[in-house]
Amino acid sequence: MTGKHEGIKGIRGIRLLRKDWMAAVLFLAPSLIGFSVFYLIPFATGLLYSFQDSTVDGTFVGLDNYQAVLSSGSFRKAAANTLLFTGVSVPLIIALSLCFAQLLNRRLFIRNLLQTAFVLPLVVPVASIVMMWQILFDWNGTLNVWLQHLHMGRIDWMKSEWSMVVLVVVYIWKNIGYNIILFLAGLQSIPKDYYETADIEGASGLHKWLHITWVYLTPTMFFVVLMSIINSFKVFRETYLIAGDYPNDRIYMLQHYMNNMFMSLDVQKLTAAATLMVAAILLFVSVMLMMERRFRSFME
Amino acid sequence: MVLFRKIALTVVMSIFALVMLFPILITFSNSLMTESEIDYNYHLIGKMVNVAAGEKNGFINLKLIPDWVSLSQYGEVLVHKPLFMHMFWNSVFMVLPIIIGQVVVASLAAYAFAKLRFWGREKLFVVYLMTMLMPFQVTLVPSYIIADKLGLMNSTAAIILPGIFSAFGVFMLRQFMLHIPYSYLEAAKMDGAGQLRIFYSIMLPLIKPGMAALTVLLFVDNWNMVEQPLIFLEDAFKQPLSLYLSRINEGARGVAFAASALYMAPMVLMFLYAESYFIEGIQLSGIKG
Numbered sequence: 094m095t096g097k098h099e100g101i102k103g104i105r106g107i108r109l110l111r112k113d114w115m116a117a118v119l120f121l122a123p124s125l126i127g128f129s130v131f132y133l134i135p136f137a138t139g140l141l142y143s144f145q146d147s148t149v150d151g152t153f154v155g156l157d158n159y160q161a162v163l164s165s166g167s168f169r170k171a172a173a174n175t176l177l178f179t180g181v182s183v184p185l186i187i188a189l190s191l192c193f194a195q196l197l198n199r200r201l202f203i204r205n206l207l208q209t210a211f212v213l214p215l216v217v218p219v220a221s222i223v224m225m226w227q228i229l230f231d232w233n234g235t236l237n238v239w240l241q242h243l244h245m246g247r248i249d250w251m252k253s254e255w256s257m258v259v260l261v262v263v264y265i266w267k268n269i270g271y272n273i274i275l276f277l278a279g280l281q282s283i284p285k286d287y288y289e290t291a292d293i294e295g296a297s298g299l300h301k302w303l304h305i306t307w308v309y310l311t312p313t314m315f316f317v318v319l320m321s322i323i324n325s326f327k328v329f330r331e332t333y334l335i336a337g338d339y340p341n342d343r344i345y346m347l348q349h350y351m352n353n354m355f356m357s358l359d360v361q362k363l364t365a366a367a368t369l370m371v372a373a374i375l376l377f378v379s380v381m382l383m384m385e386r387r388f389r390s391f392m393e
Numbered sequence: 394m395v396l397f398r399k400i401a402l403t404v405v406m407s408i409f410a411l412v413m414l415f416p417i418l419i420t421f422s423n424s425l426m427t428e429s430e431i432d433y434n435y436h437l438i439g440k441m442v443n444v445a446a447g448e449k450n451g452f453i454n455l456k457l458i459p460d461w462v463s464l465s466q467y468g469e470v471l472v473h474k475p476l477f478m479h480m481f482w483n484s485v486f487m488v489l490p491i492i493i494g495q496v497v498v499a500s501l502a503a504y505a506f507a508k509l510r511f512w513g514r515e516k517l518f519v520v521y522l523m524t525m526l527m528p529f530q531v532t533l534v535p536s537y538i539i540a541d542k543l544g545l546m547n548s549t550a551a552i553i554l555p556g557i558f559s560a561f562g563v564f565m566l567r568q569f570m571l572h573i574p575y576s577y578l579e580a581a582k583m584d585g586a587g588q589l590r591i592f593y594s595i596m597l598p599l600i601k602p603g604m605a606a607l608t609v610l611l612f613v614d615n616w617n618m619v620e621q622p623l624i625f626l627e628d629a630f631k632q633p634l635s636l637y638l639s640r641i642n643e644g645a646r647g648v649a650f651a652a653s654a655l656y657m658a659p660m661v662l663m664f665l666y667a668e669s670y671f672i673e674g675i676q677l678s679g680i681k682g
Contacts, residue, residue: 113588114509116505116509116588116589117509117510117511117514118511119588119589120501120505121505123501124499124502124558124563125502127554127557128558128560130558131539131554131555131558132560133520135532135536135538136531136535137535138535138539139532139534139535142535148534148538196402196405196406199402200399201399201406202399202400203403206410207403207410209665210413211413213413213414213417213664214414214417215664216657216660216661216664217416217417218653219635219639220638220639220649220653220656221416221417221420221653221656221657224420224650225419225420227438228453228455231437231453232440233437233438233451233453235452235453237452238453238455241452266413270413271675274675275675316568319526329530330617330619333620334639348528351531352530355530355533360534363530364534364535367530367532367533370527370531371523371527375523378526
């Protein structure tokens with residue numbers, strides 16, 4: 094009896110699976126075709142170019158291009174700056190947005206209005222940001238007026254060590270609202286009675302935060318980190334419009350490097366640099382995914 | 394005591410909120426000034442002024458309230474700069490196809506990734522995820538070559554087509570669909586509905602907030618596009634407003650504020666209109682990583 098049952102189940106399972114498979118092909122086809130043509134194939138060709146000496150009838154040169162890129166001073170500078178920028182701004186924006194999300198999650202007046210205000214920078218066009226940037230951070234700009242009033246010297250924001258700070262500030266200003274909404278959603282999905290139980294047991298605020306808030310926010314965290322990294326790459330737009338091809342050394346990013354290699358038609362260096370960047374992203378995402386999987390199995 | 398804390402917290406958060414809104418407020422208030430007032434306030438931008446030359450004259454003058462409320466800047470942009478409206482429509486006809494195309498294509502693909510079982514699903518999805526994370530510059534050369542091979546150079550299709558097939562929509566809508574219980578779909582299956590019907594009559598109505606959120610994000614992202622048109626569109630008449638605006642900054646600052654305000658207006662309006670959807674959409678797609 095059981096054998097027959099399992100047999101029927103199995104057949105039905107296979108049939109369902111096959112139906113699913115056919116439907117999946119249909120549903121995926123439009124996206125997959127376009128995705129392949131415009132993203133996958135370009136990426137694969139880029140990878141191929143990075144191992145050749147020329148894009149037309151190139152011969153395989155192994156890791157020569159990589160060697161050239163890695164030994165180039167401007168690439169190293171760009172890579173270090175990008176790493177520094179992402180390494181500083183992403184943790185910072187996550188800490189700040191979590192903090193603001195928790196404040197917005199408390200009882201306060203005009204909450205929806207405040208929430209809107211935090212998200213609205215998302216829609217401010219790059220060109221307006223650039224204009225603000227000029228007004229605030231110019232040598233004769235508003236921030237320097239204030240510094241002067243406080244009897245401190247002017248700072249040449251965009252041409253000094255401060256340029257990286259300015260970049261981080263602009264990035265955080267623009268993207269924090271998005272993260273706040275994500276965190277608010279995460280916070281609101283934590284059942285209230287967890288906190289009530291902890292209160293009865295006399296848990297401290299820190300204890301509650303570490304063992305309830307932090308733990309239940311981890312899945313949201315994964316998403317926020319991913320989005321923050323994507324958005325951190327987009328700061329290039331603003332930097333490019335304000336400072337052009339060759340900005341101050343401190344904010345010369347990988348995207349500048351690649352852009353300039355493109356302009357000078359140095360495809361080999363560009364693709365090798367791109368591949369290195371992708372390898373770094375891949376490594377990071379794999380670690381994140383692994384950690385998430387660990388976390389999920391730990392939760393279950 | 395509780396009330397006091399509530400008020401204090403509201404005040405503190407309002408101050409932060411104002412800081413966030415500051416650039417938007419400045420743009421709109423300055424767009425109502427006369428050109429001469431703008432010129433007077435900002436003519437020092439980009440100039441090296443000797444500190445010793447005197448404090449007051451050495452700085453730009455940031456003002457929130459215009460001396461005279463004037464629409465002259467708007468007149469200048471709308472009447473004397475025909476290129477502005479032309480590029481406005483360029484932007485519209487670039488962004489609309491991308492939004493419509495991506496919402497359609499991505500919702501189909503997201504359904505397959507979220508609710509259909511097939512071999513290699515997870516691996517393929519990771520590939521999508523990877524390309525989403527890559528900055529545009531990474532695939533610059535091959536994209537250029539492919540656009541060239543397909544005869545898309547200097548055509549808006551070189552921007553619209555990659556826009557439609559970007560992985561972001563698939564990622565976002567998949568997150569959203571993961572939260573929809575299988576039981577809804579099973580019930581429809583029992584009633585003999587095919588996958589296409591399940592997708593159309595059950596899934597689509599349920600993910601409306603997700604599609605609205607995606608629409609807002611795609612609109613904002615593509616309205617602000619800079620790199621792609623810079624590389625694929627040589628012809629200035631085909632370029633979108635974002636590029637026009639980045640150029641106008643350099644020269645006539647008087648017009649730049651009105652142009653920015655006009656440029657920002659569709660996004661702010663759309664955002665305010667769709668905000669509840671947008672926030673609900675982001676929230677629902679973000680809850681479970």
